Amino acid sequence: MLADGDPVAVFNVDGKLLAIADTCSHETASLAEGWVDGETVECPHHLARFCLRTGRALCLPATRPVATYQVIVRDGLVYVLR
Numbered sequence: 398m399l400a401d402g403d404p405v406a407v408f409n410v411d412g413k414l415l416a417i418a419d420t421c422s423h424e425t426a427s428l429a430e431g432w433v434d435g436e437t438v439e440c441p442h443h444l445a446r447f448c449l450r451t452g453r454a455l456c457l458p459a460t461r462p463v464a465t466y467q468v469i470v471r472d473g474l475v476y477v478l479r
Contacts, residue, residue: 403418403419403420403464404418404419404420404427404429405417405418405419405466405477406418406419406427406428406429406438407468407475407477408433408438408449410433410435410436410449414468414470414475415436415449415450415465415468416465416466416467416468416477417438417447417449417452417463417464417465417466418452418463418464418465418466420463421440421442421443421445421447421459421463422445422447422454422459422460422461422462422463423440423443423445423454423458423459423460423461424440424442424443424458426440426441426442426443427441428440428447428463433449436448436449436450437449437455440459443458443459444456445457445458445459446459447459447462447463449465450465451465452464452465466478466479
């Protein structure tokens with residue numbers, strides 16, 4: 398999915414869809430390819446972790462958050478709002 402032309406990753410966390418910017422704020426790696434543990438995702442390149450609810454960087458090497466987006470499901474379609 399895209400929001401303003403930027404890639405977005407959508408995760409299903411206990412039945413709730415959460416969307417964040419797909420690109421790690423430390424280096425250009427896809428967070429959609431990372432490892433999910435509860436409400437966190439770990440970057441597959443340098444193991445930085447991010448909160449899926451807030452986008453906050455939880456450990457080094459990332460120090461900047463990633464954007465979060467509101468997600469709605471309507472008529473079986475998933476929409477990411479900016």
